[in-house]
Amino acid sequence: MRPSEISALDVEDLLRKPTGVLIRIRRSKTDPDAQGQLVGIARGEHPITDPIRVLDAWLAVRPAGVGPLFTCVRHHDHPDADRLGPRAISKTVQERAIVAGFDGIPVSGHSLRVGHATTAAVNGASIDRIAAQTRHRDLGTLLNHYIRPAEAMATTSRDLGL
Structure with missing residues (x-):
């Protein structure tokens, strides 16, 4: 998924399955008519890299109820109900790369x-x-x-x- 698609997801876009999650992408740059697509996310083999486990951990701390799937984290590392902005994922990836010692390497x-x-x-x-x-x-x-x-x-x- 593209970062702009991730930031546009809502909680109701998730369809749980025994082997993972289906995510409904309602619109993308290659789908201007908003026909939508389903993208499968399978459970991982290792607990630390299992995307479903990470998603469940996020859902446990994100504001409850209907709304954006991924919300802003601002004050004291607590998520609020505001939808991520269009550059939020790129900014986060860049910040994490610097913390990991990859300063000066172009990432997005x-x-x-x-x-x-x-x-x-x-x-x-x-x-x-x-x-x-x-x-x-x-x-x-x-x-x-x-x-x-x-x-x-x-x-x-x-x-x-x-």
């Missing part, structure tokens, strides 16, 4: 999408499965801008003893 909310596609490719996921998850219609863009750079790094001369 889009980096999450790129990282997902790249990691999936490096771990052997098929291009069709990656495109279905990222909702890329143009496989050339997915291959040339997301996956090929990862493959280039995987075939470097680092194992040649240089």
Whole structure:
């Protein structure tokens, strides 16, 4: 999902399933007629990286009731009921990158999408499965801008003893 889609989600966009969650994207830049799409989020294998577990933890602290799924966290790290703004995810990713020691490395909310596609490719996921998850219609863009750079790094001369 794109950061702007994440910030537009409402609680009622979640459809719980035994193996994960379906999220209804009501509108996106590639869906201007608002026909909508469902995106599946599967349970993770490891508790610390399980997106459903993290979502449940968020739902336990976010303001209860109908409204934006992801809300602002302002005063004393407590979430309020205000919807995230359009740049909130990019700003948060940039702040967390600096805290992690990646100051000066360009990151954005889009980096999450790129990282997902790249990691999936490096771990052997098929291009069709990656495109279905990222909702890329143009496989050339997915291959040339997301996956090929990862493959280039995987075939470097680092194992040649240089």
